Amino acid sequence: MTLKETLEFLSLKSMAANFEEEAKKALKRKDSYTDYLKNLAEEEMLQKIERSINTKIVKARLPYIKTLEMFDFSFQPSIDEKYVKELSNLSFLEKAENILFVGPPGVGKTHLACAFGVKACQGRKRVLFSYANQLIEDLVISSSTNTLSEKMAFLTRLDLLIIDELGYMPVGNNGANLFFQLVSRRYETSSIILTSNKPFSQWGEIFGNETIASAILDRLVHHSHIFQISGKSYRIKDKISGKHSK
Ligand code: ADP
Numbered sequence: 695m696t697l698k699e700t701l702e703f704l705s706l707k708s709m710a711a712n713f714e715e716e717a718k719k720a721l722k723r724k725d726s727y728t729d730y731l732k733n734l735a736e737e738e739m740l741q742k743i744e745r746s747i748n749t750k751i752v753k754a755r756l757p758y759i760k761t762l763e764m765f766d767f768s769f770q771p772s773i774d775e776k777y778v779k780e781l782s783n784l785s786f787l788e789k790a791e792n793i794l795f796v797g798p799p800g801v802g803k804t805h806l807a808c809a810f811g812v813k814a815c816q817g818r819k820r821v822l823f824s825y826a827n828q829l830i831e832d833l834v835i836s837s838s839t840n841t842l843s844e845k846m847a848f849l850t851r852l853d854l855l856i857i858d859e860l861g862y863m864p865v866g867n868n869g870a871n872l873f874f875q876l877v878s879r880r881y882e883t884s885s886i887i888l889t890s891n892k893p894f895s896q897w898g899e900i901f902g903n904e905t906i907a908s909a910i911l912d913r914l915v916h917h918s919h920i921f922q923i924s925g926k927s928y929r930i931k932d933k934i935s936g937k938h939s940k
């Protein structure tokens with residue numbers, strides 16, 4: 695076996711690809727053997743971390759990659775930029791706190807939820823993005839096919855569960871009960887980021903039942919950071935000002 699083959703067998707991809715080139719450079723620089731090995735190993739480590747972050751982002755199934763840096767806070771003054779940036783240190787995950795974004799369409803709820811999702815992946819957390827109606831439908835299907843306990847276990851193990859667009863579709867009785875179970879399972883153990891177009895006062899209508907709606911709200915809101923976003927839709931900002939965008 696050549697050294698290249700041995701390194702590849704050990705899955706040291708970066709070292710296998712770079713050791714010859716780096717050896718030439720090290721000779722020129724008169725690096726010690728340990729410095730040469732240290733540089734190669736560090737590069738391998740960095741690439742491994744990057745691969746693992748990319749895998750986490752793929753597994754998170756975010757609808758798009760948007761970051762906090764890409765968010766124009768001046769356009770949405772109802773959002774406290776400092777508060778959002780403080781949360782981006784991810785301490786809310788350690789404290790199993792939730793983040794709720796409530797507001798009309800186009801104000802950046804999904805963008806911000808995804809931005810926290812990306813941050814969490816970079817912090818090597820297990821993240822899953824889901825649309826509320828799809829998530830609830832999955833729970834209903836799991837319960838009718840006797841796979842609910844596996845599904846719940848999977849959803850409970852995630853460090854961050856993002857639930858987008860609660861409120862666009864009404865939720866049936868069975869779905870509401872299963873959603874309550876999910877929220878209860880994660881309550882005080884792991885975080886949820888949820889977005890909704892409906893103010894809390896209308897959650898009874900979403901779930902068709904005031905009691906279950908307030909039980910869900912109770913658990914979500916206790917230990918949470920709530921952003922009530924008011925203001926204009928970013929999607930139609932150029933149309934309103936007379937400019938044109940794609
Ligand atoms: P919502 O989920 O509230 O309906 P989105 O987060 O999907 O809205 O935002 C709609 C589009 O506008 C997305 O492409 C998003 O990146 C962009 N957007 C919204 N608000 C802002 C903002 N303040 N700065 C930059 N882009 C924004």
Ligand code: MG
Pocket residue numbers: 803804805858859889
């Ligand atoms: Mg959205």
